[in-house]
Amino acid sequence: MSFDESRVSTVTFDSYSTLVDVEAAEKALAARVDDPEPVSRLWRSRSLEYTFVGNQVDVYEPFYAVNRDALQYALDAHGVDVSEDEREEILAVYHELDVFDDVREGIERLRDAGYDTYVVSNGNPEMLESMVAHADIGDLLDGVVSAHEVEVFKPDAELYRHAAARTGTPIDEIAHVTAAWFDVFGAQHAGMQGVWVNRKDTPWEPFGDDPDLTVDGFEELVARLDGA
Template sequence: MPFDPDRVETLTFDSYGTLVDVAAVEAALANVDGVTDPEPVSNHWRSRSLLYTMVANAIDAYQPFYELNRAALTHALAAHGVETDAAEREAVLETYHGLDVFDDVADGIAALAADYDCYVVSNGNPDMLDSMVEAADIGDVIEDTISADEVESFKPDAEIYRHAAARTGTPIDRIAHVCGPFFDVYGAMNAGMQAVRVARGGEPWDDFAGDPDLTVDDFHALAAELGV
C-alpha cells in the first residue's frame, strides 16, 4: 500500500547496510595474506552471515550475531582458499566495530529526530551497536538501540519487530522502519510496520513478494517525504 506519513509516530532504523557500509571490510580483507580480491570474499562473508541468522531462527540455534559473523568469516576465507589463524580473523572481524558511516546518516537522523522518536533495531548484539552509534555520532539523536539479542531471534522474524514496538511504546502500525536489505523490508511489513527502503548503491529490488511502502535514496529524501 502507499506510504502514509500521517500514520508515522516513531522511526526505527536498521544498522548494517543502512547506517554503516558493510563493504568497508574489504580494506581489512585486502591486508590478509592470500586475499587477492577482497570483494568476493566480503560478499561471501556477508551472505553467509545472513544465511546463518535465518538458519538459526529456523532450527532454534540462536547465537549472538558477532559469533555467527565470526563463523561466516571463517567459512568465507576457507572457501576462497585463504589460510589464516584465529588472531588474523579476529583482526578482520573487529572492523565491524568501526565500519564507514554513510554520509547522510548523522545530519539526516538529526533532522528526523526533531519531529520523531528514532531508534535503531538491529541483528547486531549490544556491544556492536554501542560501537556503531559512537562511530555514526548519533547517540544524541536516537532514543535507544534495540538488539536481536533481547529476544534471541533475528530479522526477518516478526518477533523482533513486535519487540521493538513494545520497547518504543508505539503501536506497530504507527512505526516506519527504515532499512536497506530486502529481507528487513519484508520482515517489517509482515509484522505490521510501514517499511521505507533506502536504496543504497544502486542494487535492484528483490521483487518476489511485493514492493516497499516507500523507497528513498537517502535520509534527506525521507525527511522530505515526512515534511521535516
C-alpha cells in the first residue's frame, strides 16, 4: 500500500517497543534467572497471546495483570522458582523502560509541524502514566489512550475506533506508528494508515498486506511527514 501524508492530521504511537525499549525486561530477569533470554522471550510472546485470546473469548484483565500471568507462566515453563516479591520487582521494570533516543525529538518536530500526537496502547493507565513520565514526553502529547477504556486489546478494531473518537479525528486522517506487525494490521483494518517502525531491520510478515509506510526510526518518519 502507499502512504498519503497529505491526509494525516493526527499521529498516534504505540508504546512498548515503539517509544520505549522492552529489552530491559531481560535485564530485570538476569539477576534472578540463570538463562534469562528464553524466559524473557516466552514472557513477551505469552503476554500477547493472552490478549489475542482474551479478545476472542471476551475475557479482559488490565495489561499489567496479563503481564503478571504471562511472566508466571514463563517462569514455571522454565522451572524457575522466584518469590512473589521478586516477581513483582521484575514486573516493575515496565514502569521504568528506557525511551529510544529518537523519540522525543521526533515527536517534538511533528508537533511543530502541526500534527496532534497521542499514545494508543494496550497498557493500562497506571503503566502508561509512568511510561510517559519516565520517557519525559508528557509535554509533547495531546493525550494517551488506553485499551483499558474499552476493555479490548489490539488488534481489535474497537480500540482504534475509540482512539479516533478520543482524538476527535476522522479515522482516515490518523497515521498509527508502531513496531508491532499485528498493530499495523489492526490500525489498517480499522481505517488508519499503518506505519511500521522497523528498528531491528527485520523482514515484514508474509501474511496480509504491507504497511502503508515503513521507517527505520522517528527521523525517517518526520522526514516523510514534515512539510506535507
